[in-house]
Amino acid sequence: MRRLLWPVVILALLLLVNVFFTANFFSIQMRDGHLYGSLIDILRFGAPLILVSLGMTLVIATGGIDLSVGSVVAIAGALACLQISDDAGVFTAVALALGLSVLLGAWNGLLVAVVGIQPIIATLILMVAGRGLAQLITDGQIITVNSPSYKVIGGGYWLTVPFGILLVVVVLAITVFLTRRLALGMLIESVGGNAEASRLAGIRSRGIIIMVYAFAALCAGVAGLMISSNVSSADGNNAGLWVELDAILAVVIGGTSLSGGRFSLGGTVLGALIIQTLTTTIYSIGVPPETTLLFKALVVTAVCLIQSKSFREKVFGGRRRAVPPSPAAEEKVRVTA
């Protein structure tokens, strides 16, 4: 739990900053039977990032990385919208889009686990090719759909709560169940911690790696549906652009090491919320648009530094450091006397 202390503190600080700029920042209201408020917005707009980051966490825990999730976001949205505009049922469209996402993820896993390509290169292939695939599906156009039931995924409500938030809760619950209640988490950490030792302990690491990449792509696919449903259109070029980088950042802020091994799902959720809150904060405190990215970079740098124990000791621990030499100084007096 102590591992999550700093992400929690940082998130709390970011939220507090908003209070000074937005009146009633913490208030949540009921309007037309729907929950409204800044906090709800952060959760709602952050939902796709949380999903992508959850998948990314497991991939990173095996010692890999998945750069292609952004492309999968675009592909899933494009295919679903194409199907719906071709008068297919929403259910068919969603199933096809998610099925294709899983296939693409399994392809990544195959390249990594069976062919033996380095994860960053293997997924770079789909990152580049995937954008092309998404544009092929949409024929280079932005497909607009008008389907109230599709709109529910990203923009609807259920039991007063935005549907996207509920989806995140469900996916998170499933992930926690698979990894922590079942033994998947330990085997993933074992493969990420020492692949050869895991093989010699009888773990079928290939299967686990393929499954993890497929899961990451599935999460990205769901996020893609959410994003395209929210705007009722599919943009092969820009949907999910750079989301892989935000997701990697969220995982790292959440305390999972990029070298693989131990992972923290709770940390990842916090990390994604920190990034989303930061984006919201930038708008609410009125940072000029042309400096937004620079501002974001500065805050992220600060966040990463604060999380580093050795950095904190260097900056804040200066006084504590001075203590150990003093007994030695005393000894000096005693010895020479």
Next chain:
Amino acid sequence: MAVPAPILLMSGIGKQFPGVKALDGVDLRLLPGEVHALMGENGAGKSTLIKVLTGVHPIDAGTIELLGEPVAFGSPLEAQGAGISTVYQEVNLCANLSVAENIFVGREPRRWGRIDWPRMRARAAELLARLELDLDVSAPLSTYSPAIQQMVAIARAIDIEARVLILDEPTSSLDASEVEQLFRVMRTLKEEGIAILFVSHFLDQIYEISDRMTILRNGRLVGEYLTSELSQVELVAKMIGQELAALEKLHGEAKVFDRPLLEARGLGRAGAIEPFTLTVHEGEVVGLAGLLGSGRTEVARLLFGADHASTGEVSIEGTPVSLRTPRVAMNHRIAFCSENRKSDGLIPDLTLRENIILALQATRGWTRPVPREQQDELVGKYISALKISPANPEHLVRDLSGGNQQKVLLARWLILEPRLLILDEPTRGIDIGAKTEIQRLVAQLSDGGMAVLFISAELEEVLRLSHKVGVLRDRRLVAQLPNDDDLTTDVLMETIASGGANGGASGGGAE
């Protein structure tokens, strides 16, 4: 007795780690021109003492004096600057750099701000010549054997005007002639007045080279002794804190082996091991002897399915099987504790419990987790049966000492109740106490009907435990000798040296 003033004097050293008192009131003095052995079991505090001396960790209590002046090093670099150099067990050099670069990295000879390559190479060759080595100093370090790399590390250490040289298990990967070469170097340095602190698990080496020794047990000082005045038996007793029980006869009465468990016929792998034929019976301990690189590990890996065989066949209880992967071998209840605990055995980030349970979980697949109560019960049982310390199942395995890590690995396989247990160097780099326990355990298991393939570089150990000894040489199984009263370490060495040509008839030393 006229004792010269010590170069280094540590007194009342205390060091506390979270949950463990690593050192408590330890004294150590190093006299000029002596080889001083630091003795103790794994976890006794040897490494910690070296680390506080060289500034890796600060001390919590006590004083360190170098040449009569109190010192407190904040980093290994400061310690080095003051003349205390360390060569660690695991060589920490850069294999991709050249020999000369490794010796001078960070303090290259310069001229007008640029590195003076000719001078650097000449100085490196000079230093190595002092160690009686003639190497191509511009070749990458990786082209040389671990033994030579070790020597390069020593050359690097003594170039930094060393007054104290710490050698932490420098001989564990060296063969006999290389050890002799190292000892010659140590004697030369000793005559120059350098104090050498020497850590090794090989008692014979300690007695050959050291003048004086300090013994630690459980983080406390047992005492300082002159090597010539302390017998080996007394030393071991002081290290483990009890009289060494008779180890001569580990097995019960002689057994008859008539139920073959595993038979390998013409099994081989191109470039790794020539085809061999070997039968392991139920309850039998088969020892494999041979020099480093003779193919011992390769035999083990083929029998576990860690590597693919290119020729031959294996049958288990008469049924032909194909050992394609470790999982297949595990399904036939074969277990393999690999030689290299760190790279092929443990998952350092996981806890003791998770590491022990790992192979069992792997056989069940991820969908059927081992229930937590069952985990706790199994892990608790083996922690107490193997005396794993610390006895906390949630401790990270990376923080355990070598002997305890080995026991964790053993526990991982024992809970699977294998019929054939393959142990590759299970006692390397671990202390006498743990070694004895593991040997006793192997004898017990085989008496209970488990077959064991036991690989060790220590011939005495192989001889003490095995019912049959396979001898390997140059990647070939050259002889299989029944362990009767005629088989001695001399015969084994002779067989290794002669390649089994004359059947090991006469005694004699190996090269």
